[in-house]
Amino acid sequence: MSGQAAATPTGTLAEAVRRALGMVIDPELGENVVDLGLIYDVVIADGGVALIQMTTTTRGCPASGYLEEAVREAARAVPAVSRVEVFMTYEPKWTPDMMNDEARRNLGLTGRRRL
Amino acid sequence: MNGAALSRWTMAYFAAAFGLLIVAEALMACGYGFPAVAVEAPETLVLVHVTAIGWLSLLMCGALFQFVPVLVGQPLRGRRLVLPALLCLLAGLACLLAGFLSLSGVVEIGFPVLGCAAVLLAVGFALVATALARTLWSARRTGLPMPARFVAVGLACLAAAVLLGAVFALTFAGLLPTTDVVGWGLPAHAVAGFGGWLTFTAVGVSYRLLPMFMLAPETERATTRLAWWSGGVALFLAVLAAPAERALSGSDTSLAIAGLLGCVALACYGADLVFFYRRRKRRAIELNSRSAVGAFACLCLTAVLAVAMAVMGEAARHVGALVFLAAYGWLGGLGLSQLYKIVPFLTWLECYGPVMGRKPTPRVQDLVVERRDGPWFILYFAAVLGGAAALLAGRPELFRLAAVAMLTATAAIGLELVLARRLFNVAREKRLPEGTVRPHLFFAAQR
Numbered sequence: 001m002s003g004q005a006a007a008t009p010t011g012t013l014a015e016a017v018r019r020a021l022g023m024v025i026d027p028e029l030g031e032n033v034v035d036l037g038l039i040y041d042v043v044i045a046d047g048g049v050a051l052i053q054m055t056t057t058t059r060g061c062p063a064s065g066y067l068e069e070a071v072r073e074a075a076r077a078v079p080a081v082s083r084v085e086v087f088m089t090y091e092p093k094w095t096p097d098m099m100n101d102e103a104r105r106n107l108g109l110t111g112r113r114r115l
Numbered sequence: 116m117n118g119a120a121l122s123r124w125t126m127a128y129f130a131a132a133f134g135l136l137i138v139a140e141a142l143m144a145c146g147y148g149f150p151a152v153a154v155e156a157p158e159t160l161v162l163v164h165v166t167a168i169g170w171l172s173l174l175m176c177g178a179l180f181q182f183v184p185v186l187v188g189q190p191l192r193g194r195r196l197v198l199p200a201l202l203c204l205l206a207g208l209a210c211l212l213a214g215f216l217s218l219s220g221v222v223e224i225g226f227p228v229l230g231c232a233a234v235l236l237a238v239g240f241a242l243v244a245t246a247l248a249r250t251l252w253s254a255r256r257t258g259l260p261m262p263a264r265f266v267a268v269g270l271a272c273l274a275a276a277v278l279l280g281a282v283f284a285l286t287f288a289g290l291l292p293t294t295d296v297v298g299w300g301l302p303a304h305a306v307a308g309f310g311g312w313l314t315f316t317a318v319g320v321s322y323r324l325l326p327m328f329m330l331a332p333e334t335e336r337a338t339t340r341l342a343w344w345s346g347g348v349a350l351f352l353a354v355l356a357a358p359a360e361r362a363l364s365g366s367d368t369s370l371a372i373a374g375l376l377g378c379v380a381l382a383c384y385g386a387d388l389v390f391f392y393r394r395r396k397r398r399a400i401e402l403n404s405r406s407a408v409g410a411f412a413c414l415c416l417t418a419v420l421a422v423a424m425a426v427m428g429e430a431a432r433h434v435g436a437l438v439f440l441a442a443y444g445w446l447g448g449l450g451l452s453q454l455y456k457i458v459p460f461l462t463w464l465e466c467y468g469p470v471m472g473r474k475p476t477p478r479v480q481d482l483v484v485e486r487r488d489g490p491w492f493i494l495y496f497a498a499v500l501g502g503a504a505a506l507l508a509g510r511p512e513l514f515r516l517a518a519v520a521m522l523t524a525t526a527a528i529g530l531e532l533v534l535a536r537r538l539f540n541v542a543r544e545k546r547l548p549e550g551t552v553r554p555h556l557f558f559a560a561q562r
Contacts, residue, residue: 030478060188070472096330096396108399
């Protein structure tokens, strides 16, 4: 694993990790954690260690533990990642403005207001 | 893990609450209790307590065990108390109902069953309050967020309501000397229960859940603080000062001031609700947030009617209709609408949470079919409004018809919740990926 990591540019590997995290869905909003902007940072350290800084839509959410574990598992499945460390943070606090356009569109954040 | 985990017995509380809601609605449909008999008749007391303790309080307890940790970002303290509390509350309610049936002359019971009810319900609610209060207390260093402060006041009101209720039960059982305790304490008991424990707590939880579900700004507003202060003082006056004033001087000044402050609190809450709905980022909101509007409208209508009738001196005559509208339109309507979100959400977490990130999973929204279920909520709220109108018009036969419609809508919503819990609406190929287990109906598996 670490041999592969050394051969893979860390920027590319970080991108691969982000793509893998696209499989993790926030259960409340039904969109993946990357599009929602819940993944604050992905850094690949020496030896293929993925350091992921993330948050949840609301502090104390019952899904927090599951999301953290899911992010760890999804990142670990990426070839060339030897180990994953996930840091849960609420600084800065997540806001809907952190979503990308696709998540906004899917959640109806654009368009007409409907009750 | 930061904050909350799945509450193991919340589903059991919900299931018991829902079952007792069906019982209450079936009793009303059969013409049992008010309006066929007087508001204070034992048959009406059966109906009121199946509703207040069986449906609304069990629902509230189950929800709080799951969401107080979310409000304060701390795990639930005293998890072991949750199941014993449920058993005590169910046994206590059974004794209470048996006691009322005994008072109505339907059955003869050879021991002071109301005394048992007082002890069991007091113990049950004390266990609930202990777990929740300890959880709130654990967050004191960072300061309690405003929604949690509403819950704290609600718990204090629960203590007052239970204490007064226990005194009434022990008096009826002949275990305390007969006094006019019911005369001076009954309004305080009802206000502490419906106004403090159920309404104030529901308001607090909604301050957190509504912005969360609709992606509305969660900033603490001046109106929110004013709602808490005015509502809290109103409850203090109505529950503690008003009975003392009435006993000492026979006047009701405290109660009138409490009423005014209660109106201020409700107006502030209404302003906050409008703010949440208007400023929400999520334009197309889910069925739970849409149907909750019906509950808020019922709360507003109850308040307007109560004020109008108080001004006209008709409040005492129509108290049954007002309590019905508040219990089934506001509290019950809010409960049903939020159950429609909470049950699928907790079911999803329990079933798919452990494989999230490793297997493709359905969305929470895939567990329900909103288009199919929306009409049941419309029927429910229409039936509640029709029932309240029938009570105000003195038409018991129309009230029973409305109760049948409520029962039909409730049963349909209940069936949908069971289907959600059993993953029935999820496409078969996505339903149970490897590593998942179909959740049990009545409790969450321990992780």
